[in-house]
Amino acid sequence: MNKLHHYTTTLTWTGNQGTGTSNYKAFQRSHTIETTGKPIIHGSSDPSFRGDPAKYNPEELLLSSLSACHMLWYLHLCAVNGVQVTQYTDQATGTMEESSEGGGKFTLVRLNPKVIVSEKSMIDKALELHDQANKKCFIANSVNFSVTHHPSCEVKQQADHPNP
Known part of the structure; x- marks a missing residue:
């Protein structure tokens, strides 16, 4: 049930x-x-x-919801699959097409997550888990337009320590 x-x-x-x-x-x-x-x-x-540029608009909130949902699923999947993420940012973009009648719709959202992991051996799995996150995201599964993801992954840089 x-x-x-x-x-x-x-x-x-x-x-x-x-x-x-x-x-x-x-x-x-x-x-x-x-x-x-x-x-x-x-x-x-x-x-x-005719909106106030200092305030969030519904289109930005939709885009943010898709980005956040993907991130939350992704971090969950990383945690249960042994991928230690130390940083995550996403510069999400969306395209909305306005019709000649004044209405419109989103036609595409592109998520661009940039992930930092703790070890090089985790990069392949880290990239792979974005597909699973995309399939599980409640918000992405609720919209009628394409939500794609184009992730990048790097290893956390260790601070240089001078030898004594």
Whole structure:
């Protein structure tokens, strides 16, 4: 039997400047996202859609969710497979295509994880585990566009110690 998980967030529009949505330019796209016991995320639309560039937009949050989900699965798989990761960064990129009708969709997300491992013998397994992480990621399995990964892996550099 499959186990169900339930999540709740509260989104609140904070962009009413006094006249609500009386016209397209009369309101801000600002909003907050919150859930019990966690800091509030301040969001807006992308600046291309009259949003505040200082706030996260939904497209960035989707991209970040995919990147984080992949990383969390990857670190789990490394831990249970004897791969000691000491550093992980990902410069994820995404492409969204806007239609002539004003809608749009993501067509591709590319994850670019850069992993540092403790020993050279771990590099092959470290690279291989990205495929498994991609297959297990809850978020990647929930979207209808391609999520690819292009990892790199290096060995942790030891600090040089002068000989006594």
